Amino acid sequence: MSLPVVTATRYVLPLREGGSLPGVVEGNDLGTYVIKFHGAGQGPKALVAEVIVGELFRRLGLRVPELKLIQLDPAIGRSEPDFEIQELLIRSAGLNLAVDFLPGSFGYDGSAGNPGDEAMARILWLDAFVANVDRSWRNTNLLVWHKNLWLIDHGAALYFHHSWMSAEKFASLPYDASDHVFSVAVPGVAKVDAELAAAITPSLLEEVIALVPDEWIEPGDRERYLGHLLARLDQRSAWVPGGAR
Numbered sequence: 001m002s003l004p005v006v007t008a009t010r011y012v013l014p015l016r017e018g019g020s021l022p023g024v025v026e027g028n029d030l031g032t033y034v035i036k037f038h039g040a041g042q043g044p045k046a047l048v049a050e051v052i053v054g055e056l057f058r059r060l061g062l063r064v065p066e067l068k069l070i071q072l073d074p075a076i077g078r079s080e081p082d083f084e085i086q087e088l089l090i091r092s093a094g095l096n097l098a099v100d101f102l103p104g105s106f107g108y109d110g111s112a113g114n115p116g117d118e119a120m121a122r123i124l125w126l127d128a129f130v131a132n133v134d135r136s137w138r139n140t141n142l143l144v145w146h147k148n149l150w151l152i153d154h155g156a157a158l159y160f161h162h163s164w165m166s167a168e169k170f171a172s173l174p175y176d177a178s179d180h181v182f183s184v185a186v187p188g189v190a191k192v193d194a195e196l197a198a199a200i201t202p203s204l205l206e207e208v209i210a211l212v213p214d215e216w217i218e219p220g221d222r223e224r225y226l227g228h229l230l231a232r233l234d235q236r237s238a239w240v241p242g243g244a245r
């Protein structure tokens with residue numbers, strides 16, 4: 001299995017809310033996508049985390065906009081006057097990440113209510129598992145679309161890969177739930193722990209890691225991602241918010 005590949009045909013506009021300066025583009029399949037660039041600040045590893053985490057969460061029943069790979073010819077941004085964007089497009093020639101654009105969605109700020117105790121606990125457990133530090137009230141990286149919550153922006157998760165901290169260290173790295181948008185759900189996390197841990201099988205992890213294109217990953221690193229995530233699954237008492245079951 002692999003992610004579908006499309007080609008960017010028009011650069012529409014930059015999205016300046018985020019730090020990585022993603023853009024909205026049109027694809028040759030008539031789709032509209034948020035493009036996340038391999039040439040942005042954190043480099044292709046942020047895209048590796050987007051694919052592994054986004055596809056894992058989707059398979060565990062969470063709403064994540066569809067992910068595709070997108071070929072970029074920097075020439076499509078020729079008429080874009082901003083020098084910073086021109087440079088980013090040129091650095092990002094080739095394969096980038098396309099996130100299905102959710103038209104009319106807005107950033108979750110709590111005003112629309114919360115998705116319920118169990119849903120919040122599941123999101124909190126999963127963010128703790130992948131060490132996602134990017135789901136705070138300041139920056140929820142949750143979109144409300146047709147009254148449902150959609151999870152975006154997993155590029156800061158799996159941060160062990162920036163320096164390749166050891167699997168043992170990552171396995172027991174604590175997670176600071178107090179900064180998480182759903183920190184109120186800590187008491188309910190123990191109830192979803194066993195079920196989520198059982199659902200994350202080695203073959204499920206292998207499947208999502210296999211979706212990362214060769215262009216973004218070093219040979220041999222797929223096994224390291226698998227090893228780190230399996231080790232963390234084994235050390236739940238160290239990081240599950242409120243404690244593992």
Ligand SMILES: Nc1ncnc2c1ncn2[C@@H]1O[C@H](COP(=O)(O)OP(=O)(O)O)[C@@H](O)[C@H]1O
Nearest residue numbers: 015017018019020021034065099100101102153
């Ligand atoms: N699939 C999407 N549909 C609609 N808007 C999106 C989508 N993905 C991102 N956005 C908007 O773009 C902003 C930046 O995207 P994000 O993935 O969070 O990038 P960054 O890594 O720069 O924070 C989001 O805060 C949101 O407003």
Ligand SMILES: [Mg+2]
Nearest residue numbers: 018019141153
């Ligand atoms: Mg963001």
